[in-house]
Amino acid sequence: MNAEELGQSKLLNVVLKPAGWAMESRLRGVFQDPVKILQGAGLRPGDTVLEVGSGTGFFTLAAARMIGDQGRLIAMEPLSSYVERLNEKVRASGLGNIDVLRRDALDTGLESASVDNVLLFGVVPFPSLPLNRLLPEMHRILKPDGVLSVWLFPVAGLVPSFIRQSGFFCDQQKRNGVYTYRRDPANP
Numbered sequence: 128m129n130a131e132e133l134g135q136s137k138l139l140n141v142v143l144k145p146a147g148w149a150m151e152s153r154l155r156g157v158f159q160d161p162v163k164i165l166q167g168a169g170l171r172p173g174d175t176v177l178e179v180g181s182g183t184g185f186f187t188l189a190a191a192r193m194i195g196d197q198g199r200l201i202a203m204e205p206l207s208s209y210v211e212r213l214n215e216k217v218r219a220s221g222l223g224n225i226d227v228l229r230r231d232a233l234d235t236g237l238e239s240a241s242v243d244n245v246l247l248f249g250v251v252p253f254p255s256l257p258l259n260r261l262l263p264e265m266h267r268i269l270k271p272d273g274v275l276s277v278w279l280f281p282v283a284g285l286v287p288s289f290i291r292q293s294g295f296f297c298d299q300q301k302r303n304g305v306y307t308y309r310r311d312p313a314n315p
């Protein structure tokens with residue numbers, strides 16, 4: 128689906144738009160520390176990172192600071208109101224290593240083997256990001272030694288076992304609530 132259609136879909140507008148305030152609330156910061164959670168993903172200075180479903184940017188600025196000036200943070204989000212809000216925050220932060228793209232992550236348009244770390248933070252399971260379509264696309268864009276990082280909130284459900292059994296990723300580890308996976312070398 129193109130970003131325009133997805134951004135106007137009932138699913139996102141009815142289910143997620145009202146949740147925007149919660150994503151940004153100060154209360155959230157009391158219970159969830161974005162820096163600590165991101166440390167579980169093992170981001171390194173200079174990394175190219177794709178953040179899928181960045182929302183209003185709860186993790187975005189902290190992730191961009193971790194990868195530094197030499198890194199690139201691609202924040203992908205289909206809802207135009209969230210994209211606008213995130214762009215405001217990026218401008219105010221003065222950070223120059225963030226690209227906010229209004230796009231459907233099922234078809235990122237990014238080059239193959241171009242990304243060091245993909246963040247799926249608070250975005251799966253969700254009907255507009257079905258894992259059977261998302262995982263092959265994330266596998267395609269990750270470098271051979273790239274990392275898929277998954278923070279599951281509010282429910283983990285069957286996601287970890289689905290990813291393990293998908294044939295696209297292996298070597299599951301868990302740190303600070305974040306599951307990390309390597310591309311499965313048996314699936315080039």
Ligand SMILES: C[S@@+](CC[C@H](N)C(=O)[O-])C[C@H]1O[C@@H](n2cnc3c(N)ncnc32)[C@H](O)[C@@H]1O
Binds near residue numbers: 133183203
């Ligand atoms: C629950 S919110 C989480 C936002 C953010 N990661 C956070 O933790 O604050 C899920 C986000 O995924 C986005 N999303 C849904 N389907 C998507 C898709 N196909 N591609 C990219 N983002 C998508 C939604 O618009 C929404 O902003």
